[in-house]
Amino acid sequence: MIKNLYHMMVFAKVAQTRSFTAAADALGIGRSVVSSHVSQLERNLDMKLLIRSTRSLSLTSQGQILFESCGCIAREIEVVQERLDAQHSEAAGNIRMTCSVNLGTGVFSGMLAEFQRNHPEITIEMILEDRMADVVEEGFDLAVRTGWKDDGRLRLIKLPTPRILICAAQEWVKQNPEIKSPGDLCNVPWVQTSLSTPTGKLRLRHRSGTKKQIEVTPVFSTNAGLAAKLAIIAGAGVGLLPDFAIQEELHKGTIISLLPQWTEEKDHPLSVVVPNQATQSRRVQLLIEFIKTNIQRTHISGDSPKYPRH
Incomplete structure (x- = not known):
C-alpha cells in the first residue's frame, strides 16, 4: 500500500506535466526511475494508465480518474506536511x-x-x-x-x-569548630554519598591543582543525593553536594560551603x-x-x- 502510494505520487507528477523528463526533474530523480514507478503501478493495478507515443503522452480513462484522486491525496499530504513543519518550528x-x-x-x-x-x-x-x-x-x-x-x-x-562542594548546615557550623583546612575533615561526622570516592576515603583537588586524600568517618551513607542533602541540612554532619543542587540553600544560608577553594578530585x-x-x-x-x-x-x-x- 505504501509503495503504491509513492508510485501514485510519481504518476500524478507525470500526468500533470505530461512528460517523464519534466516529472523526473521536478521530483529530483532519474527519468528511468520515473518510468519504472509508473510501470510498476500499472502492473499492481492491472490496468493501463498512460498512452505513450514518440511525440505525446496522454491519460487513459482509468488514468484520468486516478490522476484526479491522486491530486486530492497530494493536497492532503501537503496540508499535513505544512502542519508538521509549523509545529516543528514553533515553541509548542x-x-x-x-x-x-x-x-x-x-x-x-x-x-x-x-x-x-x-x-x-x-x-x-x-x-x-x-x-x-x-x-x-x-x-x-x-x-x-x-x-x-x-x-x-x-x-x-x-x-x-558542576563543582562538588564540601557542605554543612548553618546550625552545624555554628555549633562546631571552624573547618580551616582539609585535614580538619578527619575529625567531623561525614555524610557519605555515591558521589564520593570509596567509603572513608575523600580525594580533594584545590583550584591550584594541589590534591589531597583525607580519611573521613562516615556516620550516614546513601546512594541518593537528595537523601544526603536532607541529612546535611538536618545536621548529620559534613558531606559533598553538587553546586547546582543547593543554590537556594546557599542563598538562604541553610547550607554553608566549606573550603570553597577545594572540590572533589573527580569531575562529574x-x-x-x-x-x-x-x-x-x-x-x-x-x-x-x-x-x-x-x-x-x-x-x-x-x-x-x-x-x-x-
Missing part, C-alpha cells in the same frame, strides 16, 4: 525527557517548572529512572546524564561541569543527549538552552564563606 507541544531520580527530584523539577511558566504552550513529561534509558527506542526527546556512553544514534550536548560532567537527527524542534532547543543557562549560573565563586558566629 510536548517534550518527553528522562534523567536520574537524583537529578530529577533534586534539580530539574523546580527548574522545569520555571521553564513551563515561561512557556505555557509547552508541556513536559519527565521520566525519572536510575537505569540508562534507550532515548531512541523509548521515544524521548532528550535525556540528561552524568558521564557519557558512546552511541552513534545520539548527539551529545555538554553542560557546564553533565550532558544532554538527543536523537542524532538532522533537525530539532524549537521547543526542545529552547529547553536545552534553558538548562545550559541555569546550570551555568549555579557556579558559585571561590571566595571563602562567611562563617556564622559561634
